[in-house]
Amino acid sequence: MTLYYSLVFLLLVTEMVIFMALIIPLPFTWRRKLFTFISESPIIAKLQYGMKITFIFILILFIDSVNRVYRVQIELAAAHKSQNRGGAAVLGGSERMEVQARKFYSQRNMYLCGFTLFLSLILNRTYVMILDVLRLEEEVKTLRGDPAVKGKGKGSSLQNAGNAGEIGRLKQELAARDRDLANLKKQVEGVSREYNRMADQITPSDSTPKKER
Numbered sequence: 001m002t003l004y005y006s007l008v009f010l011l012l013v014t015e016m017v018i019f020m021a022l023i024i025p026l027p028f029t030w031r032r033k034l035f036t037f038i039s040e041s042p043i044i045a046k047l048q049y050g051m052k053i054t055f056i057f058i059l060i061l062f063i064d065s066v067n068r069v070y071r072v073q074i075e076l077a078a079a080h081k082s083q084n085r086g087g088a089a090v091l092g093g094s095e096r097m098e099v100q101a102r103k104f105y106s107q108r109n110m111y112l113c114g115f116t117l118f119l120s121l122i123l124n125r126t127y128v129m130i131l132d133v134l135r136l137e138e139e140v141k142t143l144r145g146d147p148a149v150k151g152k153g154k155g156s157s158l159q160n161a162g163n164a165g166e167i168g169r170l171k172q173e174l175a176a177r178d179r180d181l182a183n184l185k186k187q188v189e190g191v192s193r194e195y196n197r198m199a200d201q202i203t204p205s206d207s208t209p210k211k212e213r
Helices: 003-023 028-040 042-084 093-144 166-202
Strands: none
Touching: 003 042, 003 093, 028 093, 042 093
């Protein structure tokens, strides 16, 4: 097995472990903290972005393995067709074993990449379903006045969970905008004071009396 297919196999095992971790029954408080951490952690966001790129490469490997299986099938079908017509054997014993080996390896790589991609879709759907269930449980406990969820801050709520690192990024943008708004207010106050000072200097303090005719 080549290096990249070994990495695909390692990713498949990792997905199996994550899937088992998701379906393990945990208390509501623990699972709530876990999903809140996932939704607010920038490290998880970077990992998810890297995994999306990785799955693109796995998809390319899957298409290549399907193409290889198709070519081997065509080669074997042509050999069988030639033998059925009474012609000389196109493939000898060793050559036939080599073709069968290539077919086996191509099918193995196709199944490996295919199951890795399929399990990634299952993991994503399972995560969304569990998140929806936790949101409903949180709403029910909030309506019942459960002290476990009462008094929690908005940052720890599951209503905004689902996109890892999104809440943290929005908080940083909001803080930057608040700082820009404070600086803008200071500039406006400075311009207003300067305008009033210049207006007082231009406006004459004593009115000039009119000349009598």
